[in-house]
Amino acid sequence: MKTLTKSNPIRFIMLGGFLGAGKTTALLRLARIYTKRGLRVGIITNDQAEGMVDTLAYREAGFTTEEIPAGCFCCHFEKLIEASGRLADGLKPDIILAEPVGSCTDLVNAVITPLKSLYTDQFVVAPYVALLDPIHALEALSVTGATGFSRKVTYIYKMQQNEADIVAINKTDQLDPAKLERVEALVAQNFPRATCLSVSAITGAGFDRLVSLLDEPGEAGLNPAQVDYKRYTEGEIALGWLNAQVAVSAAAPWDGNAFLMVVAQSVRAGLIMGGAQIAHFKMRLVDEQGREAALHATSNEGTLALAQCIDTPVSTGRLVVNLRAEGNPETLQQSVETALKAVEMALEVDCSIERCEAFAPNPPSPPPPERNRIRT
Ligand SMILES: Nc1nc2c(ncn2[C@@H]2O[C@H](COP(=O)(O)OP(=O)(O)O)[C@@H](O)[C@H]2O)c(=O)[nH]1
Ligand SMILES: [Mg+2]
Structure with a gap:
């Protein structure tokens, strides 16, 4: 070989x-x-x-x-x-x-x-x-x-x-x-x-x-x-897509791992209630020191678990959410917004949404083959 x-x-x-x-x-x-x-x-x-x-x-x-x-x-x-x-x-x-x-x-x-x-x-x-x-x-x-x-x-x-x-x-x-x-x-x-x-x-x-x-x-x-x-x-437009970035801060240090779990549980509950089916739901929390916690879910069922943890409490963080599910983009957005409110209450943190896009992907339209030759 x-x-x-x-x-x-x-x-x-x-x-x-x-x-x-x-x-x-x-x-x-x-x-x-x-x-x-x-x-x-x-x-x-x-x-x-x-x-x-x-x-x-x-x-x-x-x-x-x-x-x-x-x-x-x-x-x-x-x-x-x-x-x-x-x-x-x-x-x-x-x-x-x-x-x-x-x-x-x-x-x-x-x-x-x-x-x-x-x-x-x-x-x-x-x-x-x-x-x-x-x-x-x-x-x-x-x-x-x-x-x-x-x-x-x-x-x-x-x-x-x-x-x-x-x-x-x-x-x-x-x-x-x-x-x-x-x-x-x-x-x-x-x-x-x-x-x-x-x-x-x-x-x-x-x-x-x-x-x-x-x-x-x-x-x-x-x-x-x-x-x-x-x-x-x-098929494409039956899918909902959400990408969000959220700044998270609080008066006192907070538990980044618990934060991700609360958000994940609440988002998933919202999606199930709204009749959406998770394809891939992933989140990453990066704190002020660059430490990262991560969580993935690839269906509506099963236990939610962290793929990566942050060992000690964090002061400020940035949350990145990528959610892909079969369902209405509005359902995705509502689920995420509701989950952020829930985690604010549960952990006494402030979540400020810096960017949030929720949409169905555009219909696919590849260019004709003759347009594929471009200069490198
Ligand atoms: N048990 C198990 N989980 C896996 C394996 N490969 C990926 N995963 C999990 O599947 C989820 C999606 O993985 P990811 O690589 O992000 O999928 P992608 O969307 O295709 O890029 C994550 O929770 C991964 O940890 C595997 O071989 N075994
Ligand atoms: Mg991937």
């Missing part, structure tokens, strides 16, 4: 998959693996709005990260090329890891193919990986499964794996062998063109195989999908 070594052109690795599938966790693991090999890694994040929790997570881990806000890679290929150019000029990376928005599909036609055909001097494109949350997979792919998301949203989910060269079933640490076998069978049956493997971005299981597949010099983007843009649009 050929091992990836220092190279020019840059190796471009894009890892897609639905909201909450584990893309950021997996890319952080890959970034550390490549860094250990002595390779320089740059990261590109992408979202429909500014103020991304993921960008904070990558930067906190020490990786040079370019953020592309206000639209997905598939509609803004030119921004992806510009961001790659900035990384190439500054960091001079051996590898670029790219995380597309979790509601984005048609990435082979819109990104992999033009990169492969128009930018051969600058990039070597790795096979395209879609990461998959096994519980969502059971819901979306099995006939008898409970349906978390509507068929509109599930259409996007299915197209994401349909176009992938590699479908990586993630979070296998949460599955017993029988369940894993069921998910593997469903994936093989529904996405027969892809190479399927099982991984855990948390424990690292399966990553040796994933890395060797990504190292292989073979073709990328072999499964371009025929995406029905009417259905894709219906």
Whole structure:
């Protein structure tokens, strides 16, 4: 097997998959693996709005990260090329890891193919990986499964794996062998063109195989999908999106971890009451010393737990909220506003909303292929 070594052109690795599938966790693991090999890694994040929790997570881990806000890679290929150019000029990376928005599909036609055909001097494109949350997979792919998301949203989910060269079933640490076998069978049956493997971005299981597949010099983007843009649009606009930044202060030091838990519980209760289904709800609290606490939820059920804590009380902090759910943007906004009031009462803090955008994503509209050639 050929091992990836220092190279020019840059190796471009894009890892897609639905909201909450584990893309950021997996890319952080890959970034550390490549860094250990002595390779320089740059990261590109992408979202429909500014103020991304993921960008904070990558930067906190020490990786040079370019953020592309206000639209997905598939509609803004030119921004992806510009961001790659900035990384190439500054960091001079051996590898670029790219995380597309979790509601984005048609990435082979819109990104992999033009990169492969128009930018051969600058990039070597790795096979395209879609990461998959096994519980969502059971819901979306099995006939008898409970349906978390509507068929509109599930259409996007299915197209994401349909176009992938590699479908990586993630979070296998949460599955017993029988369940894993069921998910593997469903994936093989529904996405027969892809190479399927099982991984855990948390424990690292399966990553040796994933890395060797990504190292292989073979073709990328072999499964371009025929995406029905009417259905894709219906799926996108069924989702609600909220990005907020909140300044938090108080007369006396307060517990940053309890703060996140109270906000999370209250937001989730509000969403459930409003009939919304969480896709990915993530929050990061950064205090005046730069310490960070974080919390994620990827469904309406389950125990809420902190992914990262701050050990001692904090004086002031900035909260970043990224909430993606199937539901009305107004429901998302109301849930967050109500939760901030609740935490003000509960912990005697002041929350001042500096920015809050709640919206349904714009209908996807990739540019025609001839517009993809821009100067770098
Ligand atoms: N148990 C488990 N949880 C995971 C794994 N990978 C990611 N997660 C969790 O899933 C949630 C979403 O992960 P994230 O990487 O932010 O997903 P993204 O939206 O696809 O980037 C977080 O709470 C992660 O800790 C995994 O392999 N096992
Ligand atoms: Mg992410």
